[in-house]
Amino acid sequence: MHEGQVQVPVLALRRAIANQFPDLADQPVQVVSSAGTVIAPFRVGQELVARLPLVPVTDRAYHDRLHEEGRYARALASVVPVSVSQLVGVGRPFAGYQGAWSVWTWLPGRSLDHILLDASGSVDMAHLAEDLAQLLQSIRQLPWDRSGWSDNGRGGRPLADSEWVRTSIQRSAHLIDRDAATSVWERALAAPAHDGPPVRIHGDPMPGNLLLREGRLSGLIDVSEPVVGDPASDLQPAWNVFDEPHGRRFRQAMGMDEAASQRGRGWAFEMAIGGLHYYEDSNPTIFQLARRTLDALLRSA
Secondary structure (H helix, E strand, C coil): CCCCCCCCCHHHHHHHHHHHCHHHCCCCEEECCCCCCCEEEEEECCCEEEEEECCCCCCHHHHHHHHHHHHHHHHHHCCCCCEECCEEEEECCECCECCCEEEEECCCCEEHHHHHHHCHHHCCHHHHHHHHHHHHHHHHHCCCCCCCCCCCCCCCCCCCCCHHHHHHHHHCCCCCCHHHHHHHHHHHHHCCCCCCCCEEECCCCCHHHEEEECCEEEEECCCCCCEEECHHHHHCHHHHCCCCCHHHHHHHHHCCCHHHHHHHHHHHHHHHHHHHHHCCCCCHHHHHHHHHHHHHHHHHC
16 A cells, blocks of 8 residues: 555564563464554454554654553543553564554454444444544543644644645546535635634544444544644544434534534545545555545535
């Protein structure tokens, strides 16, 4: 999918785990099927998962970032109504992989991206709309120093036009109505900006980061770093998860105004339009989810 992406031999990873995490030396290691575009996950025994960036990252800042993500995961677990995967340790480079990696607790459940494409009828979408709104709103309970926008994640900076989005629309012209897509984007850009201080937000509320068990929201994975910014970014599931009327029910449960709803369309559009052409031939799951999201956005327009 990406330039510089590597395939990690399972045997090499197992040796690295045994060397760097001796308590796990006897645990089996196996590849986990995933549509992720950043991380390759490997199941370690029954209770853990090793997470390796598809493109190895060698700088020290990434090592520090993993520890920051671990601290944030612990903080999230204290306020959200679902389980949150927790950092166990950070690994060093090894033969066959020249970057930092990490080990986290394994959460049972099935990721929402697979459910949406394979078995959406097994989920009560009305309940999911309420559950997801409660989860995203609970993140705002975490304290922060009010220092301003975090400038990371989706929503950590104001929604703005970009060459990437405009080029992506052009590159996707064989898949969507280019003029209608441009209209959705420009309407979002024209919406009033967030009025007030930035707030704690998820930063990447994508279906692949959410787990369900027995039809109900149960877990949060891949929490990344803290994000502070536009709460409208958390409205993305109204289009990347739900169809109407459940998208409307989700937006109502989030309690935001029409301006936020328009910006939320923009955040959802920005993610989907880039993924549509970029993953068309390399990641069927992400491609299908991007197309599903864009179809919802164009219908709602």
